[in-house]
Amino acid sequence: MTIPREGEIWKLAVEPLGAQPLRSGHPSVLLQGILPILRGSFGPATHSSAQMPFKFVLFDAFGTLLQIPQGRHPYRQILKEGMRQGRRPQPDDLRQILTRNLNLAEAAELFGIKIQSAHMADIEGDLEADLQSIEAFEDGLRAVEMLQTKGIKIAVASNLAAPYARPIRRLYPTVDAYGFSFALGAMKPEPFFYRGTCELLGADTSYYSCGDNVAMIGDSEKCDRDGPNAVGIPGFLLNRQGGKDFSSLSEFSDMVLSCKRQ
Secondary structure, eight states: OOOOOTTSTHHHHTOTTOOOOOOOOSOOOOOTTOOOEEOOTTSSOEEOSSOOOOOEEEEOSBTTTEEOSSOOOHHHHHHHHHHHTTOOOOTTHHHHHHSSOOOHHHHHHHTTOOOOHHHHHHHHHHHHHHHHHOEEOHHHHHHHHHHHHTTOEEEEEEOOOGGGHHHHHHHSTTOSEEEEHHHHTOOTTSHHHHHHHHHHHTOOOOTTOOSSOEEEEESOIIIIIIHHHHTTOOEEEBOTTSOSSBSSHHHHHHHHHHHHTO
16 A cells, blocks of 8 residues: 655645655754754754753644545546646646645636536545545554643644545544645745644744744655754654654654653
């Protein structure tokens, strides 16, 4: 079974199972005993000799908290139909899908793509099949429950098309906030996405604040590690195949709680 990686942003709106091999070239955030990371001034995350407890955690969605066993790529089907009609893909197609609250018919209308009602019904059926097949990772459910039990506030921080929010809310109904790109009007790794999600959680994001400690984890180097690091949020990579930074959310939640005990 292929596990989707949300870092390849295209997968959420257009190909939810678009797994890609992990890219190299970015040094991992130091962990295991030298983790100490301070969030200062909502600027780049820095390392410090004194650990500070995390009060807020942002989790990526697909590939991190959830999986789609077999994606049917409904939004990609819309764009492919547009190509058959002579419409050339535009650089901002992805952003239009991920940062607007659009269903399939609205996306087709936005792009000027004509789809017969029977064909649209088939695509909508594929979308519904996708939504019904989405499953939560067991270690995701355990990690969220464990952290919330200890008083840590949790947000799901995800680039996705609007319909994919429904199974996230269904499978993770207790989280404190949902930072969805289509609702925020911004997408990872844009700085406003992280700031907006933190504000939904109640974390202080004022420029001079360093009192609220936020961490993020996901399976994309660009969106879930490097992106948050650039705005002062310690970001960590989840690699379920084994490797840096964490191979499971259980390991990550243990790290977060060990910092809280310091």
